[in-house]
Amino acid sequence: MIDAIYFDGQSSRRQPVTLVMHKRVVAMRGEGVKQSHRLSRLRVSERLAHAPRILYLPDGGRIHISDPRVDKMLKANGYREPRVVRWQRNWPLSLLALAGVLALLLSGYQWGLPWAADKAALHMPAALEQKIGDGELELLDESFLAPSELDPVVQARLQRLFSQMKQPRGERTPYRLEFRRSHVGPNALALPNGVIVMTDELVKLANNDQAVLGVLGHELGHVQRRHSLRRLMQALGVGVLVNVWIGDASSMVTAVPTVLLDQKYSRDFEREADQYAIDMMQANGLPLEPMARLFEKMGKAHAGKDDAASHRHEHDKQDGQRGKGRHTEEGDEEEEDSEPLDYFSSHPSDAERIAKLRAVDRAGK
């Protein structure tokens, strides 16, 4: 039995409780509090030194536990520490190689760090790129994605249709299309290893193959321009590069997963990817209107969620264009602290993009 603090998720009241875990069930007792939950129904915060473990309850409540014995209790009840933690520990090897590349480029320090970061990304050894992408996918699978439940016939059809499309300018950028169910709403993303993740939710929202193909074209654009890696390198930027320079790689170890999760693509990258999608759709004689309609639908979906959460996410809207909300799913899996979900907000709808798609479409007729 250990002591903990319970927050009901409605008020800011701290309620002292005692906690036991037995047979994969977490039971807590306190004044006026008596609850038990299956451990598998709870989200458990990552293990960090000097921070309490937090158990997130399905109803929005939280249990904060400072007693270090909680780690043992969790383990004894079948909880496995998520990959992110293990992954951080595996990073030193990759980082050593990465640090080598960066150190080389840092000899060109005077040309400016963003430039160096960009060049580093473009000269990253393919094996390392693969490794970073694999790591990202593992991390996402552990946290935000689940196996796809999309009809295999639909999956196969989309795979086939997209693979039959000509890439712009005769390019043959390798990619691998993966379907996943998303815990955080409709989205698609591109990883440095060439994996394009398409979520069931986006396919359903689109309800139109051409719209999905357009989004896949956009993601292939990110792959082709290596945006994911360039974004990572730019974000690791000044602070970490300087630390590598002075020989402290440890800050990089902690920075990498965080950076992966909270960076959005720059507007320039988004424009490039949109243009790529337009080029690809046109090269195949496909209309852009379905994609424009999908962006509109996504915009509406995000805007609705935004209203409900606006008091929490003011800082999200700094430049007004991006960051249209962290979308949580309704029901049990709703996440109170949705910090990392920004990763999935990288494709907010945007009146300018929609207008552009429609203009191109009209001009082509």
Ligand SMILES: [Zn+2]
């Ligand atoms: Zn994008």
